[in-house]
Amino acid sequence: MPVKILMVCLGNICRSPLAEGILASKLPKDKFFVDSAGTGSWHVGHCPDKRSIEVARKNGINISEQKGRQIKTSDFDEFDYIYVMDNSNFNDVSHLAKRPEHKNKIHLILNELFPDENVDVPDPYFGATNGFENVYQMLDEVTDIIADKLIKKHV
Numbered sequence: 755m756p757v758k759i760l761m762v763c764l765g766n767i768c769r770s771p772l773a774e775g776i777l778a779s780k781l782p783k784d785k786f787f788v789d790s791a792g793t794g795s796w797h798v799g800h801c802p803d804k805r806s807i808e809v810a811r812k813n814g815i816n817i818s819e820q821k822g823r824q825i826k827t828s829d830f831d832e833f834d835y836i837y838v839m840d841n842s843n844f845n846d847v848s849h850l851a852k853r854p855e856h857k858n859k860i861h862l863i864l865n866e867l868f869p870d871e872n873v874d875v876p877d878p879y880f881g882a883t884n885g886f887e888n889v890y891q892m893l894d895e896v897t898d899i900i901a902d903k904l905i906k907k908h909v
């Protein structure tokens with residue numbers, strides 16, 4: 755059984771598709787399954803934002819085949835780790851998780867890099883294009899740490 759990791763943001767078209775693609779590129783596929791979801795439903799079935807596709811492509815990662823979906827309660831049983839991009843996602847996902855063992859799976863992603871500081875991955879959707887580069891760099895850095903931890907623990 756692979757270890758399952760879910761990346762979550764608001765729309766599942768900008769940040770979490772990047773987080774999914776970048777982390778998946780750092781983990782052995784036979785041991786880990788990485789997916790992403792949004793707390794909102796606006797972009798269910800949609801491809802990632804073209805600015806996320808482009809910044810990933812420039813870095814050698816293809817996220818263009820991903821399709822947006824909304825987080826669902828069965829995800830708390832199915833996934834081992836749930837990483838959320840910002841504090842608002844943390845609150846929304848925590849409200850959906852009813853059991854303590856489910857709540858314990860939820861981690862604010864940048865706390866892996868800046869422990870206990872509760873820093874957000876900023877939502878680049880309404881901002882300038884370099885917001886996507888910035889998000890890419892943050893996620894690349896933090897997924898190095900997450901991949902190391904996961905490989906040490908599970909491989």
Ligand code: 4NP
Pocket residue numbers: 763764765766767768769770796877878879
């Ligand atoms: P994401 O960005 O949460 O990083 O995917 C957003 C994309 C779309 C919307 C909000 C955030 N939206 O309101 O449609």
